[in-house]
Amino acid sequence: MAQFIDRRLNPKDRSLANRRRFIRRVRGAVKKAVDASVQKRGIADVDRGESVTVPGGDIHEPTFHIARDGGHREHVLPGNRAYRKGDRIDKPPGGAGAGREGAPEGEGEDSFLFVLSRDEFLDLFFEDLELPDLIKRSMKQTESHKPRRSGLSVTGSPANLSVQRTMRNSIGRRIALKRPKNEHVEELREEMRRLELTLDPDDKTGWARLERLRAQIDLLVHRQKRIPFLDPLDVRYRFFEMQPEPTANAVMFCLMDVSASMGEREKDLAKRFFTLLHLFLKRRYDKVELVFIRHTHQAHEVDEETFFHSRDSGGTVVSTALIEMKRIIDERYAPSEWNIYAAQASDGENYSGDSAKCVGILNSGLMKLCQYFAYVEIIDKDEALILTNNGNGTELWRSYLEVAANWPNFALKRVAKRSDIYPVFRELFSTEAETSDG
């Protein structure tokens, strides 16, 4: 006798709960590994899982078991070729023992390697980072509605019948109205049948009793009929209301100086920063639109490819990019509907006198529109050694310091090498120290 069951459609990932528990347990080690791995690999690759090595200590499961060496031991091995009784065989170096059969299960547990999924990785990666300003939730033209449970109703489609609630009402009503129970009626009927079979025709009291029983049963059945088991009054349906779903939209402006002074290294660093910010925003918003604005002495909106890879020649006028950004916001991204984020990367060079203009533009309007504006200045490694003091720096840097003083949602940081990016990013968005130290 056998039974075949197709389990293939059962939910997968039965072990997910165990996996979560495992990751929670090794959280410390995993976190360290995630941070370290970000230093090593390209930010552009962040959007992937990561294999993590966890030291065995955290997840070691000790038991009482015998040691690998010591004492008198015996082994049986297969495949003898030339040995005879009494031969001596040298132990292999390392004392691993000839047969591994005695080795405990935990062997080789010194460190434990596993792969984090993309989501698990990003969760840890962005752990305790928060967006600096509240998200504006607004409705775009495409309003979406979602059905949401809201109580019960007396009408509805059979699919939404709430059996539990219906039966609860039914029981209450039956008890209140004293509906006769089926078992009770059945009992009386049984007694009546017994009487009918055994009754002596002359037994008057017996007949009277039978008569009474009949009447009683009739009454009960009648009552049962009048008080139905399930009354339309009892029926309840789960009620759903269509509620508009607020959709939060975000747009991220990437502003970059592409004049000749920005080499491949600078662009690469800028790109890493932009990518990181984009990833971060994507986790908060369903959809994030990207706008790329590059500038020399004039600014253009371009596509991503051009933004990062093509060169342009000319002077450097930063304010053009800000003007272009303002224009695009006015044209396409009404601040009432969009959460606007901006990230600007530059080497700090600017046409003299233009920096003041930039400050003017930011102060006079742009900062009010933005949720957050981050400025990253990319400097040389040598410069980084000199520029330890925040107060020093290029004209642009010094001007932007003024802006930061006025606007809490403006932040600026210096970046000199790849490994700076992630710490700087963390600093910008960490929940504890929100605003930059400028």
Place this chain on the structure above:
Amino acid sequence: MARAAKRGGLLFDGSDWDFDTLWRTYDVIEEIAQDDLGLDLYPNQIEIISSEQMLDAYSSVGMPLMYHHWSFGKQFIFHERQYRKGMRGLAYEIVINSSPCVSYCMEDNTMPLQALVIAHAACGHNHFFKNNHLFRQWTDAEGILDYLDYARGYIQNCEERHGPAEVEQLLDAAHALMSSSIFRHRRPPTPSMRAEKERERKRSEEAERAVHYLWSTLDQGGKSKGSTEEADEYKSKMHLPEENILYFIESYSPALKPWEREILRIVRNIGQYFYPQQQTKIMNEGCACFVHYHILNRLHQTGRITDGAMLEVLHNHTNVLTQPVFDDPRYGGLNPYAIGFAMMQDIQRICLEPTEEDRHWFPEIAGCRDWRNVLKQAWEGYRDESFVQQFLSPKVIRDFRMFALTEDAGTDWYTVSGIHDEAGYQTVRDTLERIGDLSLSQPIIQVIDVDLLGDRVLHLQHRKVAGVPLDDADAKATLQHCKRLWGYEVKLAESSASDPG
């Protein structure tokens, strides 16, 4: 159509399977198992699962239901990695000692492989589970799935009430002691769900009374004069020494709450359930391999499967039964499948075509021709060590070219104590038997003393066999867990008991 298949003809052609084919093939296989081999089977429940689900099943020690714990997540990740890297294939099947006997077959298996798996698991293992005396004595096939269900629900409930961290710590500690918490000599009461629920109810009632009998002894400080007698009385009640540490802690720990005791009980019950499997690796796998080999050969001889299918079956059969020699890089110990199968094949040969040597070694069965019954009795009445001692024949030792080694602490060489020759057969056999004896590969730890009225230190003792010590670092860590459960100091001593044999 199924009828036609019953009478003869090919059961299937090609490698694709569907449920009709499985049914048809199962019926024929079961017929051979019952009518030809005379196997006695639990009803079968064969479940088709995907490879991910197989990985899932791996991680919870092969059980279909298990409570949640991070260590199972670790297992899962470990197996998954090995599988993804191609370091290891997945098992074709997993079979559970329950009634009905549940076996999992992977959907990726080809039809010949499914037939192999059905013969192997649903017939071979199934018969072994139902008939071997260890399983009959120690496990409750009817109740296990219910019990696991109860266990999972209970632990989940505890997590809700007392917090996952608390429960996790407790399970960590319990798992550490799991392998030292097995009744090896007396039969544990069979867990059934209703009895367990009843038990749990009583336990919480006790908790409401909130007074452990120990505390009542605290109040009567003045009476401590006669406490040695009292202590002796407790001790005699505790049946010391006790080999089952968790059982002892569950019963007598002054620190545990009722729900904690219940979880300890769950863990040790599950540990106990797997005890027979550890003792019968060679026999269990040997039995299953022998059965599938016999059945599929029979199918092939009677023209029910094609030559191609048989070749695929043999290919897989050989893969599983490979025994690399000791200096091969693939060598990882003796392969229980290979030894079990070889020994059982050899029993068949001895019964049918004995040599002079066999008549000398196995006078009772040599040439008796009734190999079916000899094997069935072996499957029923033995465990690995006794099976090896009784049936390991010189021919098998020769075929495997087995040799026995001894080593002593402090030397850097092994001594060959016996090889596959006239003088060595008995040595090899005895050595293999001793290795199969779990008491040598698993340390014997007992609770020997505790003074519940005094300092409450729990004294454990490790009985050293042949001078083999415990792994020190692990023993210390395990003691920490033990302390957490017991609530007071725990001490581990070693006794250099003489050789057990």
